[in-house]
Amino acid sequence: MAILELDDNAADGAEVADRRLAVRGELTIANIAEANDRLRSIAPAGKSLAIDIGGVDLIDTAGAFVIHRVLRDWKAAGVATRLENATGDAERLIAEVAANDIPVPCRPERRNSGLERLERIGEALYHASHNVGNFLAFLGQTLAVLAQTLIGRRQLRWNSVIHQCEAIGVNALGIVGLLLFLVGMVLAQQGAVQLRQFGAEVFVVNLIGRATMRELGILLTAIMVAGRSASAFAAQIGSMKLNQEVDALETIGMSPIEVLVIPRVIAMSAMLLMLGFFGSMMAVLGGGLFCWVSLDIPPVTFLTRLQEVTPLSDMVIGLIKAPVFGIIIAMMGCYQGMQVTGNAESVGRRTTQAVVESIFAVIVLDAFFAVFFSALGFN
Amino acid sequence: MAADRLSPILPDTADVVIAVRGLVTGFGQQIVHQGLDLDVQRGEILGVVGGSGTGKSVLMRAIIGLNEVRAGSIKVFGSETNTLDDAAAKDLRRRWGVLFQEGALFSSLTVAENIELPMREFLNLPQALMDELAAYKVSMVGLPAAAGPKFPSELSGGMKKRAGLARALALDPLLLFLDEPTAGLDPISAAAFDTLIKVLKQTLGLTVFLITHDLDTLNAICDRVAVLADQRVLAVGTIPELLDFDHPWVQEYFAGPRGRAANGDGGRAANGDGGRAADSDGGRAANSDGGAAGNNGEGNTVSELGVA
Numbered sequence: 001m002a003i004l005e006l007d008d009n010a011a012d013g014a015e016v017a018d019r020r021l022a023v024r025g026e027l028t029i030a031n032i033a034e035a036n037d038r039l040r041s042i043a044p045a046g047k048s049l050a051i052d053i054g055g056v057d058l059i060d061t062a063g064a065f066v067i068h069r070v071l072r073d074w075k076a077a078g079v080a081t082r083l084e085n086a087t088g089d090a091e092r093l094i095a096e097v098a099a100n101d102i103p104v105p106c107r108p109e110r111r112n113s114g115l116e117r118l119e120r121i122g123e124a125l126y127h128a129s130h131n132v133g134n135f136l137a138f139l140g141q142t143l144a145v146l147a148q149t150l151i152g153r154r155q156l157r158w159n160s161v162i163h164q165c166e167a168i169g170v171n172a173l174g175i176v177g178l179l180l181f182l183v184g185m186v187l188a189q190q191g192a193v194q195l196r197q198f199g200a201e202v203f204v205v206n207l208i209g210r211a212t213m214r215e216l217g218i219l220l221t222a223i224m225v226a227g228r229s230a231s232a233f234a235a236q237i238g239s240m241k242l243n244q245e246v247d248a249l250e251t252i253g254m255s256p257i258e259v260l261v262i263p264r265v266i267a268m269s270a271m272l273l274m275l276g277f278f279g280s281m282m283a284v285l286g287g288g289l290f291c292w293v294s295l296d297i298p299p300v301t302f303l304t305r306l307q308e309v310t311p312l313s314d315m316v317i318g319l320i321k322a323p324v325f326g327i328i329i330a331m332m333g334c335y336q337g338m339q340v341t342g343n344a345e346s347v348g349r350r351t352t353q354a355v356v357e358s359i360f361a362v363i364v365l366d367a368f369f370a371v372f373f374s375a376l377g378f379n
Numbered sequence: 380m381a382a383d384r385l386s387p388i389l390p391d392t393a394d395v396v397i398a399v400r401g402l403v404t405g406f407g408q409q410i411v412h413q414g415l416d417l418d419v420q421r422g423e424i425l426g427v428v429g430g431s432g433t434g435k436s437v438l439m440r441a442i443i444g445l446n447e448v449r450a451g452s453i454k455v456f457g458s459e460t461n462t463l464d465d466a467a468a469k470d471l472r473r474r475w476g477v478l479f480q481e482g483a484l485f486s487s488l489t490v491a492e493n494i495e496l497p498m499r500e501f502l503n504l505p506q507a508l509m510d511e512l513a514a515y516k517v518s519m520v521g522l523p524a525a526a527g528p529k530f531p532s533e534l535s536g537g538m539k540k541r542a543g544l545a546r547a548l549a550l551d552p553l554l555l556f557l558d559e560p561t562a563g564l565d566p567i568s569a570a571a572f573d574t575l576i577k578v579l580k581q582t583l584g585l586t587v588f589l590i591t592h593d594l595d596t597l598n599a600i601c602d603r604v605a606v607l608a609d610q611r612v613l614a615v616g617t618i619p620e621l622l623d624f625d626h627p628w629v630q631e632y633f634a635g636p637r638g639r640a641a642n643g644d645g646g647r648a649a650n651g652d653g654g655r656a657a658d659s660d661g662g663r664a665a666n667s668d669g670g671a672a673g674n675n676g677e678g679n680t681v682s683e684l685g686v687a
Contacts, residue, residue, distance in 0.1 A: 029502065029512075029551050030473075036508050060551035061519075061583065062512055069511070089584070096582050097515055104514035104527035106491030343532060345486060 003055075004038045019046045021070070024055030027063030035063070039070050044077035054085025064093035068101065138335045142265065145257045154255075160263035168229045169271030173278065176224050180279040183220060184212060184286030192295055201295055205302055208287035209310035217280030218272075218318045219366050222325040225272055226358040230333035233264055234354035237337025238347040246338070261334045269326035276322040280315070313378050321369050325362050332358040385614040385624060387605060389418040395454075396421050396554055396586045397442060402451035404434065404441050411437050413610040415451070424580055424587040425615075426597045428632065429607030435590045436480075438607065439556055442588070443477055444468070455554070473501050475554040476547030480562065482539035484531040490542045491517060491527040497549040516545040521575055537568040541575075548579070555580075557589045561596050573599045594633075594641035606632075618642065 003024045021042075027035060051067060053059070059067075071081045071094075083091065110116075148154045191207040237260055240246050246256050284306070291297040297305075336354035340346045389395055397419040404412045411434035419425045429435050440446040442453055444460055453460045455471060463471060484493050494513040498504055504512075517527050520541040531539060540560060547555060560576065561569035577600040580587055591597060597604055598618060605615040606629055614624050622633050622642075632638055 029498070033502065033504050033508070036505065061515070061548075062551060065512060065515060066508075092582060096519070100515040100518035102514070102518050102524050104491065104517045104524040106495070106510045106513055106527050107489055108528045343486070 004035060018048045018050070020050045020052065022052045022055060023067070026058040027053075027056050027067070028058055028060045029062035032062045032066060036066050039066055042070075044074040044079050046079060048080040048082070049074050050082050050084050052084040053090055056090065059090045059093060061093055061097055064090065064097045065101075068094050068097045072098070072101065134339070135332075135335055138338065139331060142257055142261055142331060142334075145255065145262055146265065149258070149262055154258055154262075156266070157259060157263050160259070161267050164264050164267035165271055167232070168225065168268055169275055172225060172228055172271075172275060175228070176221050176275050176279050177282045179224055180212070180217060180220060180282040181286035183216060184208060184283030184288075185290045187211060187216070187283070188287040188290040189294070192290075202297065202305065204287070204291060204295065205297070205305040206309045208284060208291075209306045210314055212280050212283035212287070213310055214314040214318050215366070215370070217283050218276035218322050218325070219362070221276045221279040222272060222322070222329065222362045222366075223359050225268075225275060225326075226329045226332075226362060227355055229268065230329050230336075230354045230358040231351045233330065233333030234336040234340075234351040235347060237334055238340035238350050241338065241340045242342075242344065242347065256338070261331070264334055265327055265330040268330035269323035272326035272329070273319060273322040276319060280318060317369070317373050317378060321366065324365065328361050328365065329358045332361060385616045385620060387416045387418060387612040387615045389420060393418065394421040395419065396456060397588065398452075398454040399438075399442065400452045402438075402441060402453065403449040404437055404446060405449060410610060412441075415611045417605060417612045417615070419586060419588055420603075421586050422580075422584060423602040424576070424589055424600050426601035426604040427588065427590045427607060428592070428597065428604060430628065433607040434610070435607055436558055439558060439588065439590055443475065443556060469501075473497075473550055474552055475556060476550070476552040477556045478540065478543045478547045478558065478560060480558045481536075482531070482543030484534075484539060484542055484546070486531050489528050489530055490522070490534070490545070493531070493542060493546045494549050497546065501550060513545075513549075516548060517542075519579075520545040520548070521571065537564050537572070540564070540572065544575075548583075551583065553584070553586060555585050555587045557587060557591075559590055559592065561591065561593045566595075569593060569595065570599070576600055594638055598641050 005022045005024075023035075049070075051070065053067065056063070067083075071083070074081050083094065086094070145154060149156050188204050188208055191204045192201055195201050195203050195207075237246070240260070246260075249256050249259055288299060288302045288306075291302050292299055333354045336350040336357070340350050388400075395418045397417070399415060399417040402412050402415040402417075403410070415438070417438075427435050427438065437446055441448050442455065442460070448461055456474060458467065458471060460468070460471065484490070485496065488496065491510065491513040494516050495509045498509050498512065514524075514527065517524065522538060522541050522545070526534065526538060526542065531542070534542060544557075544560070547557075557576070561572050564572060573596050576587065576589070579585060580600075589596070589601065601618075603615055603617060604621060606613045606621065606624075606626075608626070608628050613626060614621060614629065616624070618633060621629055624630075633642070
C-alpha cells in the first residue's frame with residue numbers, strides 16, 4: 001500500500017509556489033494502480049515540486065516509472081522538480097526508467113476500417129487466384145512425373161506405395177464400413193417411411209441399390225477419406241517442409257514429387273476405388289439388414305430385386321469416379337503440405353485448408369459427373 | 380575445505396531463494412535426476428551446465444512446476460512448490476519470470492501485448508498504464524520502439540528472446556529463469572544479451588537461474604556455476620574453483636580448448652566478489668578484438684545496451 005500526501009504548506013488557501021509530495025509505503029506493481037490514479041489526478045502547478053520518497057519501503061520499476069512520470073510531466077509544464085531522500089537503489093531505478101522512457105506503440109496502427117475491409121477482400125481474391133495458379137502448376141508437375149513413372153522413366157517407390165495403401169485403405173476399412181452401413185440403414189428407413197404412403201415399400205430396394213451404388217457409396221467414402229488422409233498428407237509433408245526434410249531430399253537429388261507425392265497419389269486412387277466398392281457393399285448390407293428386420297423383405301428377395309433394378313452401369317459409373325476423386329484428394333493434400341512455410345501455425349492452417357478444399361472439390365466433381373453421365377443417357 | 384565450498388548445499392546462514400533437496404525425476408523407465416541437491420542464493424546469477432541429456436531443462440521445469448517430481452523437495456522463496464494450494468501457487472508464479480529457449484511468445488499478440496499479458500492476468504491496471512509499463516520494458520531489454528506493435532513472427536531470433544525477457548520481467552519478478560538465453564545468437568548479440576542480464580540483475584536485484592552451454596556467458600556473468608552430471612549436481616562454485624575440481628567431465632568442459640579460450644587462457648577470475656570481474660579487459664577472449672560489449676566500465680546502464 002502506498003500513501004501519497006501532497007502537502008501544500010498552505011494554511012490560508014493561497015497559491016503555493018513550492019509544493020511537496022511525500023510518498024510512503026510500498027510502491028510496487030502489485031499496488032501501483034491506486035498511486036497511479038492519485039498521481040495522474042494532480043495537475044502541475046506552482047514553481048517547484050519536491051518528491052520525498054524517503055518513506056518508500058519497497059520500489060520496483062513500475063513504482064519508479066510513476067514517480068518518473070510525475071517528474072517528467074511537471075518539468076514539461078515548467079515546474080522545477082527534484083527528488084528527495086531517495087535511496088541509491090530507488091534513484092538508480094528511476095534513472096533507469098527515465099533513460100528508457102521512449103514512446104513505443106503497442107498495437108499495429110488502425111486504419112480506416114472500410115479501407116481495411118476492402119484491402120482484405122482484395123487480398124483474399126489475390127490469394128485465391130494465386131492459389132489456383134499454384135495448384136495448376138503443381139498438378140502439371142505431378143502429372144508429368146506420374147507419366148514419366150508410368151512409362152518407366154522414373155522409378156516407382158513400391159515400399160512407399162504399399163505403406164500408403166495400408167494407411168489410406170486398410171486402416172480406414174473400419175470407419176468407412178461403419179459409416180456406410182449406417183447410411184444404408186438410414187436411407188432404407190427414411191425411404192420406407194415415404195414409400196409406405198404409396199404401399200410401395202418394396203421400392204426401398206431400388207432406392208438403396210441405385211443411390212448407394214451410383215452416388216452415395218463413393219461420395220461418402222471420398223469425403224471420409226478426404227477428412228482422414230488429405231489432412232494427414234498435408235500435415236506429414238508440411239512438417240517435413242518445416243523440418244527442411246523436403247529441401248534435404250532436393251539437395252540429395254531426389255525429387256520430392258517423385259518420393260512424396262506420386263506414391264500417395266497412386267495409393268490413394270487405388271485405395272479409393274476399393275474403399276468405394278467396399279463402402280457401397282456395406283451400405284447395401286445395412287439397407288438389406290433393415291429391410292429384413294423391419295420391412296420383412298427376406299435377403300433372397302432383396303438380392304434378386306437388387307439385381308433386377310440396379311444396372312451394372314450404376315456400379316461402373318460409381319467406381320469410375322473413385323480414382324479421379326482419389327487423385328484430386330491426394331494432390332490437394334500434398335499441395336497444401338508443400339505450401340507450408342514458416343511456423344507450425346501454417347501446418348495447422350494448411351491442413352484445414354486441405355480437408356475443406358478436397359471435400360469441396362470432390363462434391364463439385366461429383367456434380368459434374370452426374371450431369372455428364374445423365375447427358376450420355378445413363379439414367 | 381575446497382570440497383565444502385563446492386557442495387551444492389549452502390550453509391544455513393545463506394539467504395537461499397531456491398532450495399532443492401533429494402530431487403528425483405524421470406520419464407517412464409528412465410531416471411533423469413537421482414537425489415539432486417541445489418541451493419540458489421539471493422541476488423546471484425547461477426549458471427547451470429551439463430552435457431546434453433543431463434536434465435538441465437528438466438531441473439528448471441521441475442522447479443517451476445512444469446514437470447512432475449517423483450521424490451524430494453523444492454522450496455522457492457521458502458515455500459514447498461508441490462504442496463501449495465492454487466492461490467499460493469499463483470502468488471508464487473507472480474514472483475518469478477521464465478524465459479524459454481525460443482522466447483515462447485504468444486503468436487497472436489504483439490510484443491507489447493505479450494508483455495502486458497501477465498499484468499492483465501494478475502493485476503487490475505488501467506490500459507494506459509500497462510501501455511506505459513510495456514513501453515519502457517521494450518526499451519529496457521534493448522528492443523527498438525518499432526518492435527512494440529510487431530507480432531512475434533516478424534521478429535528475428537534475438538529479438539524474440541529480448542521480447543521473451545521483457546515478458547518475463549513484466550511483473551518485476553525477484554527470480555528469473557533463463558533457458559539457454561544466448562543459444563542461436565551471433566557472438567555480438569550474445570555478448571550484448573549477457574551484459575543486459577547482468578545489468579538488469581544489478582539494477583533490479585534479480586536472482587537468476589541460468590541454463591547455458593555458452594562458456595562466454597558463464598565467464599561473463601555467472602557468480603557461481605552448477606555442474607550437472609551423474610543425475611545430480613556434481614559441484615557448484617566459481618569457474619576457478621571448478622577448474623581445480625577433479626572430475627573428467629568438468630576438466631574437459633572448463634579446461635578444454637573452448638573452455639580455455641572463453642576463460643581468456645589465463646584462467647582469469649571471472650566471478651570475483653564484485654561480480655564485475657568478467658568485464659575486465661581480457662574477460663571475453665572470444666570477443667576481445669571486437670570490443671566486447673561488456674566493457675563499458677562503471678557507466679554501464681541498460682539504456683546503453685539498448686543501442687548495442
